[in-house]
Structure formats: C-alpha cells, structure tokens
Amino acid sequence: MRAKDVEFEVTFINLRDKPDWFLKISPHGKVPVLKVDDEILFESNAIAEYLDEALSPRLHPEDPIERARNRAWTDFVPSFASALSGIYYTKSREEMEKGLAKAPKAVERLEEALTGQRGRNAGPYFNGPGLSLVDCAYAPFLQRFLIADSYLKTGLLDGFPHVKAWADSLLGNDTITGAVAPEFLEEFHGNLRRREFYVASLMDGKAQAAE
Ligand SMILES: N[C@@H](CCC(=O)N[C@@H](CS)C(=O)NCC(=O)O)C(=O)O
Numbered sequence: 001m002r003a004k005d006v007e008f009e010v011t012f013i014n015l016r017d018k019p020d021w022f023l024k025i026s027p028h029g030k031v032p033v034l035k036v037d038d039e040i041l042f043e044s045n046a047i048a049e050y051l052d053e054a055l056s057p058r059l060h061p062e063d064p065i066e067r068a069r070n071r072a073w074t075d076f077v078p079s080f081a082s083a084l085s086g087i088y089y090t091k092s093r094e095e096m097e098k099g100l101a102k103a104p105k106a107v108e109r110l111e112e113a114l115t116g117q118r119g120r121n122a123g124p125y126f127n128g129p130g131l132s133l134v135d136c137a138y139a140p141f142l143q144r145f146l147i148a149d150s151y152l153k154t155g156l157l158d159g160f161p162h163v164k165a166w167a168d169s170l171l172g173n174d175t176i177t178g179a180v181a182p183e184f185l186e187e188f189h190g191n192l193r194r195r196e197f198y199v200a201s202l203m204d205g206k207a208q209a210a211e
Contacts, residue, residue: 002175003131004055012181045074048133059133066120066127070134073113073126080106081141087156088148088192088199096198100154107160110138114162124169131175135166139176142167147188151202 001008013022013031025040026033034041034050041047052060060067083106086099114126121128125135146167149156157164170176181187193200 001051001055002179003059003136004051004057006055044137048136052133059131059136061127061132070126070132073110074134074137076106076109076113077137077141080110080138083107084141084145087154088145088152088197089195090198091196092198096152100156103156104159107156107163111160111163114166118162124165126166131173135170136176138166139170140180143171143176143180144188146171147185148192148199151199 013019015031018026018029022033023029025035027042030042032042032044032047034047036050036054041050049060052058061070083099083103087096087103088099090096090099117123117126123129126132127134157167189200189203192203
C-alpha cells in the first residue's frame, strides 16, 4: 500500500497479547489481516495479489510469463525465510553454525534466480528499476536477517553478490524500511532476548561495550 501511495490505517498487533477484536477477524490468529470495508482478507500473498488487482500501479509485471516467474519465486519465500531464521533463531553458537552450514543451499537458489533476472533487466530490484510484489515478499526476511547478521557477522551473503546487492537496495528503500512499526528495532531485539537466542548475547555484549 505504501508503494501504491494509497491512504490506509495500520494497527500493529502485539502477538504476545492479541486483542479479542483481532482474534475474531483473523482466521489463524496471525498477522497480517486486511479489512476492506466489511470484508476481511488474510495471508500475505492473497492480500498482496488483491491489492495489486484493485489498486494501480500494478506491482506485478505485465508480461504473463514474467508474472508467473515472479509468483513462483514468491512461493520460495517461506523456504528462504526459514533458512535465514535457522541461523539466528538458535540458542547456541554451535546451533547457529549448523544453521549457517545449511543456509547457502537456499540462498544459492535465489542467487541463480537473480542471475537470470539480471539477464533480463539491470536491477536493482527483481524486475528492474521499480519495486514489485516479489521484492516486498522477500524484504521483511532480508531485513530481519541483516539486523541479526550485524551481530553474528556470518558473511553469508558475501558469496552471493546478486542477493547481497538486492538486499542492500531493498533496505535502502524507505517504502520498505518505513513499513514496520516505529518501535520495530526495539521489539525485534526484545524478541531475540526473551527467546534467549545466541544472537542476543552478542547484542548485549555490544550494548555493554558501547556504554
Ligand atoms: N502464511 C502467513 C503467515 C503469517 C504468519 O506466520 N504471521 C506471524 C507473524 S510473521 C504471526 O502472526 N504469528 C503469530 C502467531 O502465530 O501466533 C502469511 O504469509 O500471511
């Protein structure tokens, strides 16, 4: 909706204390949910596809082949996201390193996809100079990984130049970075601390060193 420049209201939900009104409208008790007049839509991709059909400009490519390719790569988001969170949602350095050893397989797939795309367009986004739905689908997971990686310093993306350049472009775009709650960084750090992840010990070491 930010990319389409439409007016909307957003209510951020505390997932540790979901309000009753939210539980009544969200079939799985999950975010995001979109309310359009009296209609409720859920599932990120279904919401994004609806918005793209209902509101201009189209954020999916016009060409049906390109559109199918974009949807296919959007379907890969959950596998990609779990490969990344498998690195930083870990309780020890050893567990983190196991996650890190598994992650390149998924990142390599995306690198190959982007290499193919760069044969068709010059970037910096998946389909060229403008943001598309597929960019918006990957961005939150790249954003969270890059925050965690600023402490873990895994170097994971160094071996994948297209993914790294894409992630840097996405995280340099304020349509993307402005989409989170104002207290996002604090909440994200709080979540890692509460769950006692290994990365939180590095964050806190860093915080103490800075004091
Ligand atoms: N496939 C769903 C996944 C939604 C989802 O997992 N949302 C998470 C936050 S990213 C959530 O609401 N978790 C709260 C819970 O499961 O209690 C989508 O893309 O919309």
